[in-house]
Amino acid sequence: MSVPAVLWRLLRYGRPHVSVLVAAFGCMAVLGLGTGAYAYLMGPALRFLLSGGTEGFGGEHAVPWLSKLPRETALWGFPVVVVLIGLIKGVGYLGQFYFMGLFAQRVVKDLRREVFLKLTALSPSQLSKERVGDLLSRFSTDMTAVEWAAMYTVGSYLRDSLQVLVLAGVALSMSPLLGGVMLAVIPLAALPASRLTRKALKRTREGQSQLGQLAGQLHEGLGGLRTIQAFNGQAAELERFSAHTKAHEKAVVSAAWARGAVPGLMEVLAAAALAGMLAYAAATRAMEPAALLSLITAVILVYQPVKDLGRVTQFAMQAAISGERLFALLDLRHPVEDPPEALPAPTLRQGLRFQDVHFSYGQRRALEGLTLELPVGKVTALVGPSGGGKSTVTSLLLRFEKPQSGHLLLEGVDADRYAAASVRSQFALVTQEPLLFSGTVLDNLRFSRPDATLEEVEAAARVAQADGFIRNLPQGYETRIGERGVILSGGQRQRLCIARAVLSRAPVLVLDEATSSLDPESEREVQAALAAVLPGRTALVIAHRLSTVTGADIIHVMEAGRVVESGTHAELLQASGRYAALWALQTSGAERGAA
Missing domain, CATH: 3.40.50.300 (P-loop containing nucleotide triphosphate hydrolases)
Structure with missing residues (x-):
């Protein structure tokens, strides 16, 4: 099963709880608009500080209601606006994390219940083919990976995508040319990022497999402790355990390197694009300083949610690998299946x-x-x-x-x-x-x-x-x-x-x-x-x-x-x-x- 197919199947567990997700998205919308307001106000704020009057809020990118206020009122009004935006964003953050946490717990509760029912419904011969430690690893470690993905990855994709759209709109409203050039850097990073992501996905799958091996050996070791000690087999068991540990370490470190390279790549490209934009603006004087500052602020802010999207992709990859392991279990079919119109068995008399x-x-x-x-x-x-x-x-x-x-x-x-x-x-x-x-x-x-x-x-x-x-x-x-x-x-x-x-x-x-x-x-x-x-x-x-x-x-x-x-x-x-x-x-x- 492909990674998108696994993630899509995992998302289906969220359908019964879509109302919670909608509430979380509402909080994210408030958060995104607040971030966009910060970027939009940065230029007029600078002009206000430099000019010393409310006329600083006029011009091409004006804040009309502030430009009409007396100077003394504006001196207090602008900080109040900033604090109010911060308060609204804080409430948005709180609501987002609360509702996404609730969403994640309900999704995992349903999935955990389904896995438990499957484990208790399979035939003994089917379960005998699996190592008990590996089954426990799926029920604990793999389920935790899904929980983190539901809480952070889904939330980040919604929240950060919304912030990218809002901030991109602010940047393009300031200057379609410079804003477009800056935003074009984002898709340029997609190709190398996708290659790094595939490498991280492969290593993550290997790491999860080795983790299941470790759990299986630990369960076997605890169950056979008397035999291990009676034959002085601790050294042999430790050697076997160390081999699994080394393989797990290698896979996890390799996956971490690949995941870490994605935001690093975005950082370099963002810095290059920002430097180019500043050089072009200084040479051509195509924008007034206030609008340029708002544009720079919007562009700087837009790269943070983009990097966050790349960072939380690791949770999505982990969830995809864990989902594969969980669905491999859930897709097992009992050797004896009821016919479409199964009858209740009669009480034995013959x-x-x-x-x-x-x-x-x-x-x-x-x-x-x-x-x-x-x-x-x-x-x-x-x-x-x-x-x-x-x-x-x-x-x-x-x-x-x-x-x-x-x-x-x-x-x-x-x-x-x-x-x-x-x-x-x-x-x-x-x-x-x-x-x-x-x-x-x-x-x-x-x-x-x-x-x-x-x-x-x-x-x-x-x-x-x-x-x-x-x-x-x-x-x-x-x-x-x-x-x-x-x-x-x-x-x-x-x-x-x-x-x-x-x-x-x-x-x-x-x-x-x-x-x-x-x-x-x-x-x-x-x-x-x-x-x-x-x-x-x-x-x-x-x-x-x-x-x-x-x-x-x-x-x-x-x-x-x-x-x-x-x-x-x-x-x-x-x-x-x-x-x-x-x-x-x-x-x-x-x-x-x-x-």
């Missing part, structure tokens, strides 16, 4: 079925013609070696991904006919990593059903064997558990997740390796909770430890994306196949560990 489903992650095959049923009111378990496709089944059920061929059937109807959110509402998920938020116990439990009463919350906690330890916490259900439930043990965190799933009242409970990361004591606690939760429920249990699924109604052994064995625990052991071999391997390992 069951779910995978019918000859194929699915791949890039070149890696995950499911190869999987056919599988999840009957209502039964506990179905999936076991098998890693990479067999078990977790992919969960992703397809929850509509994180879509079968590349074959069908997922709900009540005998293809899931593609239903709205994805309504399909997800059929499931309550408990994952291997207990995901809790930094609020209270009550907040975390109500996350699945915000309107649940306290009695319903407590009942769900009792079913999940969590009510007892919750009441022993300092503030019971109102205890704040810290980031990711840091004050709780692994078993307690997982039991809270199970209670949250029970509270949701979803027809199907999905347990994806819910006990695999727990120590033996915590695993026993969670298994006791599951023994109370699972009977009579429709559930899908994905497990690595076979001891978790011995009570399942049906167990499917998966390998290479297919079901290779099915049956109850007893039936599979009697068959002496893959399941029996896995069982023997795990139980013999447990016996050796106990010995």
Whole structure:
């Protein structure tokens, strides 16, 4: 996407707030007219000082109402006019910055909300391709760049362009020839300035990319701090970090040089044009001194907003690069999109079925013609070696991904006919990593059903064997558990997740390796909770430890994306196949560990 296209797309976020922008433009108009008034009055003021009388305000470029005043009145009147203009300009400045600040905050608020919604709406596989630090950099650094552009660049383009027009009008009214020659310098600087701007844009893009790399490495480093320190890897990490830092520094310095050259070029051209105008005016005496002074003042003043326009272009470039990164995220499309006339998914009464489903992650095959049923009111378990496709089944059920061929059937109807959110509402998920938020116990439990009463919350906690330890916490259900439930043990965190799933009242409970990361004591606690939760429920249990699924109604052994064995625990052991071999391997390992 080109830079103008990115900036135009960013500006579209300002449409709902155009009234604020109009108010800001009104203040800018007052500011521009005040600046033009200063330039226009400079010549008559000089003539007034030199002549000592009000006739100084007459002549070719007169201020009529001042020229008619008595001298004593004019002595006070002119300073009052100057102060009044300054007061009006001050109010214009204040109003402009207030309204542009309000405009910027509202634009960024809308954009930030859209980015947040996109991040929470993408599939896990899409987000897994991005570094978390880089995503955080887009949400912070890139968003700040857009905010600064909305506040300063848009305001400067409006304000300074208006001042240029007003001051150009004053200069041309004094002398069309000299004023035109002076103003012609501005477009002459456009070609070299555009080349410098393109160079700055390229370097700015490189700098933003390196900044995302730095943020990504920092996030990885904090997450893997124990590993880094255990292997004394600080030096290697520092070397990698220094390489990104050096690349970022080089890009930023190069961009700063290119941006700084633009106002420097304007300064040189302005000085040359001013010197030429003074030499011509002195040689030809084509203008009276008062008019010449007003012209010089207008020309000097006009170059400042022109330089400001060049200076704030850096904010526009930064916003363009940041906008590219933000829109690259916003333009991602979820693998599962609702059909034009999506139907709400019905409550499950018969069951779910995978019918000859194929699915791949890039070149890696995950499911190869999987056919599988999840009957209502039964506990179905999936076991098998890693990479067999078990977790992919969960992703397809929850509509994180879509079968590349074959069908997922709900009540005998293809899931593609239903709205994805309504399909997800059929499931309550408990994952291997207990995901809790930094609020209270009550907040975390109500996350699945915000309107649940306290009695319903407590009942769900009792079913999940969590009510007892919750009441022993300092503030019971109102205890704040810290980031990711840091004050709780692994078993307690997982039991809270199970209670949250029970509270949701979803027809199907999905347990994806819910006990695999727990120590033996915590695993026993969670298994006791599951023994109370699972009977009579429709559930899908994905497990690595076979001891978790011995009570399942049906167990499917998966390998290479297919079901290779099915049956109850007893039936599979009697068959002496893959399941029996896995069982023997795990139980013999447990016996050796106990010995």
